[in-house]
Amino acid sequence: EESDSSEDEVAPRNTVGNVPLQWYKDEEHIGYDISARKIKKRDREGRIDSFLSSKDNDDDWLKIWDDYNAEEVKITKEEAKIISRMMKGKTPHANVDPYPDYVDWFEYADKGHPLSNAPEPKRRFVPSKWEQKKVVKLVRAIRKGWIKFDKPKDEPNYYLLWGDDTDTADNKRQGLSYIPAPKPNLPGHEESYNPSVEYIPTQEEIDNYQLMYEEDRPKFIPRRFESLRSVPAYEKALREGFDRCLDLYLCPRTRKKRINIDPESLKPKLPSKKDLRPYPRTCYLEFKGHGGPVTSLSVEATGQWIASGSSDGTIRVWEVETGRCLKVFNVGADVHHISWNPSPERPILAAIVGRDLLLLNAEVGDEETQVRTKELLHVGEPTPEDDGDKKPAVRWVNNDKFDGITLIHHRAASTVEWHSKGDYFTTVVPTGESRAVLLHQLSKKHSHHPFRKLPGLPVAAVFHPTQKMFFVATKKFVQVYDLQKAEVVKKLESGLREISSISIHPGG
């Protein structure tokens, strides 16, 4: 039992001080008295005992068990009264008044004088000029109707806004063309509160949605409810309404043509193969003999012979009618391109073998032409390997193996084309830079390179069959040259991604 006042303080028997009692929980004593003797724990009387004692003595309710000192304390009647007052929220002592009446420190009554002795000022008796001005102002404002006090009357809110709907000029919207907002999508089967089973994704699929990109993820996952009463409120209702509002006033609107047709109808109708007949469909002859892929083919001017070059290092000359292999030239390197001399009197084959050009006597035709060809295919004096400071673009060298001529190019040549007369021919050296397109004359065994500047890498070059014109195809353009003046006449733009070959109609 504790009390604030020190007068009625009885020193407690226990001297351990204000420590938690549970520290002595396991001990037999609960502390020490003033002479350092242990205070033994005493058991509290049991419930039955306390009940009996309460029946026996009337003042038993005044007894309180003091845990700290392990003893029973009996409180006095006065103390009980104090406790009951405190429990009611009153002051502990009955004769204390917490709210006494206020007593002023100074008595004003019958003192005779005010605190200040100054006379009452004049303005207390004269009406205010400024107030009058203000009042006049207000009166004026009220009279003129500037200030109104009553609430404005409610006018009827709605009336017949649209008269009869006739198509007059008034019924047309003014200003810019109005683009109505697209209507919100109508709900499909999957939005039903009770959709068919096939619309409900499996748990696995729903888990997979989490792995998707957020914009690919489906916005709405169908659910199935067994009855209408079990459908909850849609929590995104406000959010979706708001999104629609945002779309309506923030999204730029344009008219877009939307074609809802079959994509097939956009493709042009290709003619069927039947309509394109007759075209060769059955194999008539097979020229067998090459051991590797055939890279190039050329037909002789008379149409009796064809020559083929293959990457197995051979050139074969065939008779067209029979498919008999007339001759095999084993040139020993890949044949890239092959071309017959267009003149029937000169059965000469030009072939790009490896990186150089090889002129061969095909050894077809009568003896007279054979003799002339042999003469033609003989270089009197081979071009020197190095004249002066620069390596020559082409060297004419006799080829003893095939009785022909080899034109050794400074870089790898890719194609060869004859002029229709059969005397001139041209080779293209794609990486040749300023010496990329070469003109050769067979009769004089002479080469030159008239076109120094080309717009890009040359791909092919051809002669015009009748006129003195020359065409050089680079990857994007076709340059047309006048052969006599050796200058550009025209530049044709193909618009293609890449030109791979060029050919001119034989009629020009």
Next chain:
Amino acid sequence: MPKHYRPAGKKKEGNAAKYITRTKAVKYLQISLAVFRKLCILKGVFPREPKKKVEGNHKTYYHMKDIAFLAHDPLIEKFREIKVHRKKVKKAMAKKNRDLADRLLNRPPTYKLDRLIIERYPSFVDALRDLDDCLTMVHLFAALPAIEGERVQVQRIHNCRRLSHEWQAYISRTNSLRKTFISVKGIYYQAEVQGQKITWLTPHALQQVLTDDVDFNVMLTFLEFYETLLGFVNFKLYHSINVNYPPILDPRLEALAAELYALSRYMSSGRLPGNPESNGLIEDKETENNKESSKTDESELRLAQLQHQLPANEPGALMHLVEESTADDTEEESVKECRTLFKDLKFYLSREVPRESLLFIIPAFGGTVSWEGEGSPFDETDQDITHQIVDRPTQSHVFLSRHYVQPQWIFDCVNILKVIPTDDYIVGRVPPPHISPFVDNDKEGHIPDYAVTLEGYKSAGQNQVMPLPGLGDEDLGNSIVEAKSEHNEFAKKKKELEMQEKKYHEELKMEIEGTTFSNLSNKKADSAADVADEDEAQAAIDQAEKDADDIAKSVVSRRKRGLIEAMQISNDRKKSKVELLKQRKKAAESSASAKAKRR
């Protein structure tokens, strides 16, 4: 010189002059962004997409004419006035001039939007065309909690409720409701007014939560416009059926939250009392009608038939009937169908079903309806009730004379315009899947089973032959599926025929050559190889087709090719969706059959 250089003193041209970014527009109009936003919403001004975005790709562009249109609007001045007024009140409050503040608060500057409505929708049909969003929004706000101190004023919510009920009452009254659909989001309705299809969504009648992720200022501005618009539209619609607007409702019914019923009562009794001039005109017309109709026996008969359905003491009941009977001759077939769907049926709603929705739908299709609760027109014990709508696991007390069905039955009936058998919808059962009436099944590529069944009911009704439900729908389903797959089948059959022909020829040849059996058996051994060859041949054909396709594609221009590709992608996506649905269906069916087996 930069590409877009414009010499000093030269005017802007082209897109630079025609379009203006939002920031610049706000500066040009000398208003705040909030006010600009409000103006744009009210005036219906939206950003446009210029061909060339001069100021940058990420900016919003407005057309200069639109901005000029805003600049000349008196609303800007009104908004300024309101701002000034607010400042005045604040100042008066700060100076403790209560008097002035009260006086100011008494007369705040107001504005009206009727001018804007006629400006945006010069003809009534224009307004109807744009009514979808308006109705959805008003219905959404009508479902929000009307609590003081929330972000939405209670009065606005009540106004929304009133407007939505008025609209529903009109639709119900004129039988112009066409389709309904219960979705997870709420209930969709589609009505046809003056040839315009109007679709709107009402949330389920449950407590909505005001979330924080929306800007209520924007929504309330939209709502402000929509409320006005719907008010005027309602006025016009009510005017067109000769009913006074705004309606005066029975306060007792209103208090019981049965506004819709109150409205319908008002409408059936509602003439134009306050408008003697037009009233006279209408009466003249009516007498004429009366004369005409009196000639025909049929209408008289109907008059007698219908008489007992309405309380006799209701004013104008007779007149209303006359009008109805005469109107029948002229009105369209579809409206008539809608009017007579639930003609002789009497419904009773239990307290757990969505009352407002059903009170709207059932009368719209000619049914009579009552509900559990005060103010209802008739009791549960009424002997004439044919259907009771319940949504509970079991029904304890059952009247034998009536069907006990789940609410979905009403919606499905309405969508196919036929009263369908109630077997599947009986209390306690899981109802059949609810099918959306808004989907074009053929276009979608996948038809749910129940849609086929419903279609069966519909056509069965039309043929006046009632087949057994199981048998009928199967047949129908097959026929539809066949029709769909016929095209593919045809191609396959043709191929098969060709093969058979080839085989036959081969056999003939063999006979002619006189192959012996032993030879034949040898040949048979090769037949396995033949099959492989056939596969190869098929692959070759496919390849050839693909090649032809590629060639055709390579011929068209790049732009068109892109278009074709995009279309193909979308088609593929659609196809894969349908494929997924079929797969799921198969899985569900197999699991169901497995369950059945286990049993």
